[in-house]
Amino acid sequence: MHEEALEDMELEGQQARGFLLNFKLLKDKGDPFLIFFTILSSVLVVFIALKLRIFAMWSEFLNSSLFLKLSTIPFLIAAIVVLAGLLWRTILWFRYKAMTFSRGEDIDWPGLTVLMPAFNEEDLISKAIDSVFAADYPSDKLELICVNDGSSDLTHYYMKRAKQKYGDRMKVINFPKNQGKRRALYAGVKQAKGSIMVTVDSDSKIARASLRHLVLPMIRDERVGAVSGRVAVLNEQENFLTRMLSIRYSVSFDFGRGYQDVFGTVICTPGALSAYRTSVLRQFIYEWVNQKFMDLPCTYGEDRGLTTYVLKLGFLTRYQSNAVVYTHVPPTFSGMSKMYLRWTRSFIRESILFGRFMLKPYRKHNRVQPVLDFFFMNFLHPFHLFSVFIIFYSFVINPLFIIRHLAFLIAVSFFLSMYYLRSNKSLTFLYGIPFGLLTAFFLWWIVPYSALTMRNRSWLTK
Numbered sequence: 001m002h003e004e005a006l007e008d009m010e011l012e013g014q015q016a017r018g019f020l021l022n023f024k025l026l027k028d029k030g031d032p033f034l035i036f037f038t039i040l041s042s043v044l045v046v047f048i049a050l051k052l053r054i055f056a057m058w059s060e061f062l063n064s065s066l067f068l069k070l071s072t073i074p075f076l077i078a079a080i081v082v083l084a085g086l087l088w089r090t091i092l093w094f095r096y097k098a099m100t101f102s103r104g105e106d107i108d109w110p111g112l113t114v115l116m117p118a119f120n121e122e123d124l125i126s127k128a129i130d131s132v133f134a135a136d137y138p139s140d141k142l143e144l145i146c147v148n149d150g151s152s153d154l155t156h157y158y159m160k161r162a163k164q165k166y167g168d169r170m171k172v173i174n175f176p177k178n179q180g181k182r183r184a185l186y187a188g189v190k191q192a193k194g195s196i197m198v199t200v201d202s203d204s205k206i207a208r209a210s211l212r213h214l215v216l217p218m219i220r221d222e223r224v225g226a227v228s229g230r231v232a233v234l235n236e237q238e239n240f241l242t243r244m245l246s247i248r249y250s251v252s253f254d255f256g257r258g259y260q261d262v263f264g265t266v267i268c269t270p271g272a273l274s275a276y277r278t279s280v281l282r283q284f285i286y287e288w289v290n291q292k293f294m295d296l297p298c299t300y301g302e303d304r305g306l307t308t309y310v311l312k313l314g315f316l317t318r319y320q321s322n323a324v325v326y327t328h329v330p331p332t333f334s335g336m337s338k339m340y341l342r343w344t345r346s347f348i349r350e351s352i353l354f355g356r357f358m359l360k361p362y363r364k365h366n367r368v369q370p371v372l373d374f375f376f377m378n379f380l381h382p383f384h385l386f387s388v389f390i391i392f393y394s395f396v397i398n399p400l401f402i403i404r405h406l407a408f409l410i411a412v413s414f415f416l417s418m419y420y421l422r423s424n425k426s427l428t429f430l431y432g433i434p435f436g437l438l439t440a441f442f443l444w445w446i447v448p449y450s451a452l453t454m455r456n457r458s459w460l461t462k
Helices: 024-029 031-051 054-062 066-095 125-133 155-169 181-191 210-220 240-262 278-289 302-312 333-355 368-397 401-422 427-442 446-452
Strands: 112-118 142-149 170-175 196-200 204-206 224-233 273-277 316-327
Touching: 054 066, 066 240, 066 368, 112 125, 112 181, 112 210, 125 142, 125 155, 125 204, 142 155, 142 181, 155 170, 170 181, 181 196, 181 278, 181 302, 196 210, 196 278, 210 224, 210 273, 210 316, 224 240, 224 302, 240 316, 240 333, 240 401, 240 427, 273 278, 273 302, 273 316, 278 302, 302 316, 302 333, 333 368, 333 446, 368 427, 368 446, 401 427
Parallel strands: 112 142, 112 196, 142 170, 224 316
Antiparallel strands: 196 273, 204 316, 224 273
């Protein structure tokens, strides 16, 4: 789906060629083969469950006490709802296809302003800036605005040095003190000349064709107000955790945003690479920069907030899997946990805000599917927590239960990891198996803790 974009740059996160799957059937048949493989894997999961007597053991366990007996019916109903949601979204996902253009196509490319806020990114800022100007986009239509958000290192120095290199195509805004990413973006939007604004993180590199691919949906459909790019992991080879996160990122974008694109409601256009109509942003930018929740200023989740405002105005939000940006991810469990806490808090906040208008006629078409998606996404979290509680309780009652459960969970994680194969024909999808176990047993606390600490405004990673 995005192999051409991967060829644009040689990056440390690019997968080793020795791990690529070169099966002719997988290349030629694509989706039909993966559908067959998915069905086969589903049968395998059921077979393993029967062979290990998982269903029989669960039946005996759930009938061992009155509390568990009362939990059986709602637990089974919840499981059916989760599976139905996964099936519905998978069907939509197979309908997704990124927009492309031919080299000979006559396109009137719009003026583009790239905004790059930065705080203490002296090691990466120069490469991020160079990747923007190396992009395959008409040079007379492209400007870059870098905002130094009160960095205490040499970030501002490297910005000024890049300014000398690129001249009038680049502007530098300097904040003497740190004011936060929202204020930095707000300052850039006020000075943007382009009819489309693109956000790029200062620790990232964009592929050469990304900017062209990113703006295509807005050129071809005036109803589109924002477009998400695909975020890949730049430091994938750093350690085992970053390899697992690479699979998580791929599935999150290619699957999550892919199926949402089909009904024009991508719920989060990421700050690492997204495009917005400047005229749309300026309708709410002052309200957004001063956004409050629970009577406190919002200091994180600025990208999710932007998306919610765009959707509220009735515009479509799209996803382009061929507009790729490579970004650094936390290489430690602590850093990853903080990242997920920030994401989850903004997810909870913006889900509440989206829920306030999703049943209203905020746009003419495609209003039912976002509601279904909202229901399935928010239903998954309590189901996960309840499942974890039941599983942990089962270990207390019967410690040997864990051995067979691990085998079953590995099979389920293998099945879910196969979503990676549609866009990356690589054996690295197997890293999704340990990440599935990591999520089930060590990240279950993220959602309840985030909900209980919504008033915490810390950025956490800086």
